[in-house]
Amino acid sequence: MNFEELLNDLQAREDRARAMGGPDRLARRDAQGVLNARSRIDAFIDSDSWTETGLLAVSSMVPEDHDKTPADGKVAGFAKVDGRMVGLISNDFTTKGGSSSATNMKKIGHVKRVATQRGFPLVFLGESSGARMPDNMGARGMGNNLGHDPGQYVRQRETPWAAAVLGQCYGSSAWYACLADFTVMRRGAVMAVASPGLASMAIGQDIEAEDLGGWKLHSQVSGLVDRVVDTDEEALAEINTFLSYMPSHCNEVPPRAAVPAGSDAGAARIEDILPTDRKRGYDVRKIINCLADLDSFFEFKPKFGRTCVTGLARLDGRTVGFLASNPMGKAGALDVAGCEKATRFTVLCDSFNIPLILLVDTPGFVIGIEGERQKAPGKIMNFMQALQMCTVPKLSVIMRKSYGQAYLNMGGGRNSDDVAAWPTAEISFMDPDYATEIVTWGQPADDARKREIRQQMENDASAYGLAEIFAVQSVIPPSATRRYLIQQLEIHELRPTGGIGQHRMGAWPTTY
């Protein structure tokens, strides 16, 4: 062939690769309002910033699949998002269900290695039927496809990872969703170890997709998903939002944003939100919104572990993480799901140089058989481990109750770098009037037993008891809290390391 023919041939190959599974399959997705692998990339990245890698990859396992596997079913490459480099894997469900095989796993490995070593985030747009058949069958199939990368599933949080569950996600799309720091799921998508079809065959009973791995399961029961959306576009926007709080890699401080006008006005409203009656609950998100820069609060797992609220926000333009007791959830008593959520969030903040702000209003832990069956004491200790291994600044504000071991889990004493209390704070091992009822909730306990429990309790629970022995550093009015937090953040900047923590939890398991 002459040079012109060579170039035309190259162009034709590229065009075929970009056509994915063909116009019919793409049109069907379009009709359902679902984006495809390449339109997801276009919707997500800065325009003209896409550099693809492995466009001409095809199946290396099955000769008949040579012309049926454009880009081998997973689109991979590098792009800019809000001007910053990211690595991107976008599954092409129109090509063999986006299934995994030797060539496309090499592509994922490459993008992952480059992002990790060159210091930028990795984004997985998940939609995959799992391991490709028949490629992975038999000893040769297994040996050729799997196990080449001894570090394939090691997560050390060198750079932030974000994942979207955008359709059926089995196998690699599910694994990466679990390994990510932020996972968003579209309603109607399914994530599980294996498909409902396979699961039904295995147990001989029909299994519904939503029961196996739908959005309610993952956002409310398993807690594997951080946020739920209705469309692909919303999922991509949420990943973009997540990334805006994060550094590009763990040896960088998060980007500092401008402070929206009016951000200082919220603090004065706290005193209207906080009920005067200590039995009255309130939504702690309202308090977070009063303290944080205007509209900067981005909540993680709102319907999982509702006893606490976790999320990223900004204070004076700096990214912070809020971990707050929520009296709306089990009166703020920490349960197993709450501990898991708090632990995971603490690890995220510590790994990416994000100061942690704890807002405390908890009567203690939920106790009872259900918690014990879920390893409650172990989960409480996991939470303590994470908190005590943190090397980012930790600031704690005792708003109302702080009781017992939970006083420590929420940053009491030297579990924070600075602790302040509001005049409404109550600190003791156990609250006589109140926590007796809460901590025996769900258990049989007669009046005599309850009186006995009360008699063991301390009398003076006011914040001044702690202030006078320097067990809190100050007592402040709620309206002064935003200013207090901003001052403390400036005092506790990690100057000797340019704001970078020691990342002692970079390899903390992503689920446990």
Added chain:
Amino acid sequence: MASIEVTSEVIGSVWKIEKAVGDTVAEGDLIMILESMKMEIPVEAPAAGKLSQILVAPEDSVDEDQILCLIEN
């Protein structure tokens, strides 16, 4: 007219209902108070509108995410 579902944040029971069907509510107005784990949990209007239906009565048990009432705006 759009119908907004006001849902429970908690597992608990209905303690007091402060509004009636047909009442106009502003965003943040207290509609009812639930009880959960000996705590009084306020249920506030997420948006302004007219309370078109109240689906629970005092002493009813409620579940997380259960629809308590509907607001039309």
